[in-house]
Amino acid sequence: MPPAAAPGAAALRVAILGNPNTGKSTLFNALTGMRQKVGNFAGVTVERVEGYYRGPDGRRVAVLDLPGSYSLSAGSPDEEIALEVLLGRGRDVPLPDVVVIVVDALHLERNLYLTSQVIELGLPVVVALNQVDAAEAAGVRVDAVELIHELGVPVIPMVATRGEGVDHLRRVCATAASLPRPERKFALPDAAASALAPVEACLREGGFAAGAAAMEALRLLSVSVPEAHLRGVTGLQEALAAARERLARAGIAAGSLEAEVRYAWISGVVARTVTRADRPARTLSDRIDGVVLHRVVGPFIFLAVMALVFQSIFTWAEPLQNGIEAGIASLGEAMGGLLPAGDFRSLLVDGVIAGVGSVLVFLPQIVILFTFIQFLEDTGYMARAAFLMDRLMRRVGLHGKSFIPMLSGYACAVPGIMATRTIGNPKDRLATMMVVPLMSCSARLPVYTLLIGAFVPSVALVGGFGLQGATMLAMYLLGTVSALAVAAVFKRTLLRGPVRPMILELPPYRWPSARTLAISVAQRALLFVRRAGTVILALSIVLWALATYPKAPETQGGAESSPAVQQERQLEHSALGRVGHAIEPAVRPLGYDWKIGVSIAASFAAREVFVSTMGTIYGVGNADQESAALREKLRTERDARTGRLVYTPLVAVGLMVFYVYALMCMSTVAVTVREAGGGRVGWGWAGVQFAYMLALAYGAAWLVYRVGLLLGFGG
Amino acid sequence: MSGALLQTLIALALVLGAAAYLGVRVWRTVAAARRGRGAAGCATGCGCAPAAPRTDSARSARSARSGREKTTV
Numbered sequence: 001m002p003p004a005a006a007p008g009a010a011a012l013r014v015a016i017l018g019n020p021n022t023g024k025s026t027l028f029n030a031l032t033g034m035r036q037k038v039g040n041f042a043g044v045t046v047e048r049v050e051g052y053y054r055g056p057d058g059r060r061v062a063v064l065d066l067p068g069s070y071s072l073s074a075g076s077p078d079e080e081i082a083l084e085v086l087l088g089r090g091r092d093v094p095l096p097d098v099v100v101i102v103v104d105a106l107h108l109e110r111n112l113y114l115t116s117q118v119i120e121l122g123l124p125v126v127v128a129l130n131q132v133d134a135a136e137a138a139g140v141r142v143d144a145v146e147l148i149h150e151l152g153v154p155v156i157p158m159v160a161t162r163g164e165g166v167d168h169l170r171r172v173c174a175t176a177a178s179l180p181r182p183e184r185k186f187a188l189p190d191a192a193a194s195a196l197a198p199v200e201a202c203l204r205e206g207g208f209a210a211g212a213a214a215m216e217a218l219r220l221l222s223v224s225v226p227e228a229h230l231r232g233v234t235g236l237q238e239a240l241a242a243a244r245e246r247l248a249r250a251g252i253a254a255g256s257l258e259a260e261v262r263y264a265w266i267s268g269v270v271a272r273t274v275t276r277a278d279r280p281a282r283t284l285s286d287r288i289d290g291v292v293l294h295r296v297v298g299p300f301i302f303l304a305v306m307a308l309v310f311q312s313i314f315t316w317a318e319p320l321q322n323g324i325e326a327g328i329a330s331l332g333e334a335m336g337g338l339l340p341a342g343d344f345r346s347l348l349v350d351g352v353i354a355g356v357g358s359v360l361v362f363l364p365q366i367v368i369l370f371t372f373i374q375f376l377e378d379t380g381y382m383a384r385a386a387f388l389m390d391r392l393m394r395r396v397g398l399h400g401k402s403f404i405p406m407l408s409g410y411a412c413a414v415p416g417i418m419a420t421r422t423i424g425n426p427k428d429r430l431a432t433m434m435v436v437p438l439m440s441c442s443a444r445l446p447v448y449t450l451l452i453g454a455f456v457p458s459v460a461l462v463g464g465f466g467l468q469g470a471t472m473l474a475m476y477l478l479g480t481v482s483a484l485a486v487a488a489v490f491k492r493t494l495l496r497g498p499v500r501p502m503i504l505e506l507p508p509y510r511w512p513s514a515r516t517l518a519i520s521v522a523q524r525a526l527l528f529v530r531r532a533g534t535v536i537l538a539l540s541i542v543l544w545a546l547a548t549y550p551k552a553p554e555t556q557g558g559a560e561s562s563p564a565v566q567q568e569r570q571l572e573h574s575a576l577g578r579v580g581h582a583i584e585p586a587v588r589p590l591g592y593d594w595k596i597g598v599s600i601a602a603s604f605a606a607r608e609v610f611v612s613t614m615g616t617i618y619g620v621g622n623a624d625q626e627s628a629a630l631r632e633k634l635r636t637e638r639d640a641r642t643g644r645l646v647y648t649p650l651v652a653v654g655l656m657v658f659y660v661y662a663l664m665c666m667s668t669v670a671v672t673v674r675e676a677g678g679g680r681v682g683w684g685w686a687g688v689q690f691a692y693m694l695a696l697a698y699g700a701a702w703l704v705y706r707v708g709l710l711l712g713f714g715g
Numbered sequence: 716m717s718g719a720l721l722q723t724l725i726a727l728a729l730v731l732g733a734a735a736y737l738g739v740r741v742w743r744t745v746a747a748a749r750r751g752r753g754a755a756g757c758a759t760g761c762g763c764a765p766a767a768p769r770t771d772s773a774r775s776a777r778s779a780r781s782g783r784e785k786t787t788v
Binding site for chain 1: 718719721722723725726727729730732733734736737740741744745747748749
């Protein structure tokens with residue numbers, strides 16, 4: 001693989017386009033050496049992504065990975081991006097020199113629709129006939145040479161996942177711009193051609209090239225409201241209305257004309273290029289789907305898979321977590337021994353090592369969670385999960401497509417909110433955006449794991465599943481069910497609208513590539529560590545300062561002079577202690593003390609800061625327990641006034657419920673502002689999201705605590 | 716200068732640096748929210764952005780600053 005080229009102006013610009021889930025991002029990664037997120041389901045890429053490689057002729061080639069699209073009719077914001085780029089109307093993106101259309105060899109007929117549209121644009125086109133191995137395994141053979149004759153453009157058979165055909169594609173891309181420009185391969189009926197001529201003329205006057213104008217004129221017959229890139233074309237609406245009228249007089253249905261003429265041509269091409277061997281009536285994927293998509297059994301399998309994931313987070317991560325905890329404790333002790341007593345030593349040991357270390361110990365859990373999620377995505381099971389959820393989604397008024405963004409929300413709400421771009425209807429999009437942060441993201445994992453590990457006993461339930469795993473599953477389910485309930489409220493009030501059916505393509509099951517899986521999990525782990533080493537490190541330092549200054553006056557003699565008492569007094573006297581006591585009345589009804597209150601307040605920047613703040617507070621305040629793990633400190637923490645344990649299982653459950661609901665992530669707020677339209681509208685929706693989630697969090701935590709007390713769980 | 720005072724000064728310098736870093740991150744987050752949809756949200760520090768290309772750190776850093784690239788799910 002050639003290395004990525006140095007920054008600078010590219011000599012050649014290649015855009016990669018194709019139907020969803022045809023392997024565009026896999027090809028992009030193979031070409032550029034980048035590690036763009038790939039997945040075995042539609043809608044993984046929602047924004048243009050750019051990379052580079054050095055071509056065989058030494059030229060620098062810029063590669064643009066565009067979101068998947070079934071046609072050039074922009075039904076959703078992500079599809080609009082592809083259309084604008086290909087028409088040379090994209091913001092900051094010049095017209096590509098070569099367009100690579102990734103075509104799934106197994107589904108040639110459906111893929112050729114988009115191909116036929118792009119060919120008409122008159123740009124140099126190369127067809128990457130991908131997944132020929134899967135097609136051949138299914139008994140489908142595509143005659144690539146015949147396809148070249150039919151399409152009039154180069155066709156490269158390839159298997160992008162294995163890198164087969166990638167070098168050939170690079171060579172063809174290098175020369176494609178000098179080949180004759182492709183043209184429309186079929187003729188319109190005479191009446192249609194004459195009716196569309198004025199529309200084409202209008203588009204050409206608006207700056208469109210001849211090929212693009214012809215393609216757009218035909219496409220726009222089935223578009224009710226022309227997209228943003230056509231707003232500057234004067235007289236277009238009138239010309240279109242006149243064309244529709246002329247077609248109606250000629251007995252031609254304008255709305256279906258494009259599909260009819262294209263599919264008529266495509267069926268001829270497929271008949272001449274594709275041979276199919278006799279296939280078994282049911283493939284292995286069909287047989288697996290018979291079980292996992294069963295109306296009754298399917299949801300139970302889904303729940304069982306999720307339970308296995310969460311139980312393994314505790315069972316498998318425990319030894320690794322203990323090892324990291326011991327390592328961090330040793331590091332703290334070693335640092336404490338190396339430096340003389342003073343503020344810098346306290347900052348290192350009680351602030352940095354205690355704060356960052358308390359978050360880093362959850363690295364094994366993060367790795368296990370993402371290994372499972374990536375494995376399920378790569379096999380194609382997540383697409384089945386979306387199918388299983390569709391009935392439920394429709395019942396609450398959400399589009400079936402909403403499940404993929406919600407699923408992404410399990411990793412992080414930011415890409416989840418961005419993935420709503422695949423949803424065409426603005427109201428469905430907004431409703432999904434509003435509830436994605438309720439899906440428990442990986443930042444909540446340290447909070448859940450800390451509290452469950454400290455307060456939920458490791459008791460076996462059934463079939464190897466334990467109470468800890470079940471509690472974790474319950475938190476994730478609570479978030480998911482609440483997201484659906486809140487979406488139902490939005491869809492019946494502020495975002496009322498009809499429910500649209502979802503058309504979902506179920507990809508064949510694939511055994512994930514170990515390399516892809518390892519890279520993806522390593523990226524996630526690296527991001528977690530990087531975050532701990534940047535934002536959480538900085539916050540830990542600031543929180544240490546707030547917990548250390550101003551210094552309390554030292555007392556001499558008696559029990560009051562013991563280090564533990566002095567440090568507790570220092571914490572109470574510090575800025576953090578004062579802030580904590582100021583906000584304590586607000587959190588007392590939930591059963592929390594000022595230390596929990598201040599940790600919650602600090603975690604408004606990011607949820608896992610709750611854990612690092614607790615680490616810093618108990619690092620500064622518990623001199624006699626410096627080497628103990630944070631969960632041990634929490635278990636034994638007692639109220640200075642009453643002598644009672646601060647953390648009971650009831651308080652821990654209430655806290656977890658609070659974190660299920662609370663929107664404590666600045667990045668999520670920022671991305672909501674932008675994706676909801678920016679400006680006042682964007683800030684307005686972000687405000688609604690933040691406020692309703694905070695109200696839910698407070699209300700639910702209060703309810704859990706009060707009901708728990710009534711039921712006698714307070715001890 | 717005593718050892719204790721020196722430690723206090725070092726600690727305060729680190730605290731100021733950390734506070735400045737957090738201020739920049741907050742400012743960038745708000746700025747990203749105000750940019751158009753073409754901008755990347757993950758440059759704001761959620762830590763969810765895909766990794767940069769292996770051999771092109773300069774371009775990656777520039778992209779992160781301009782917020783133009785690198786965000787997919």
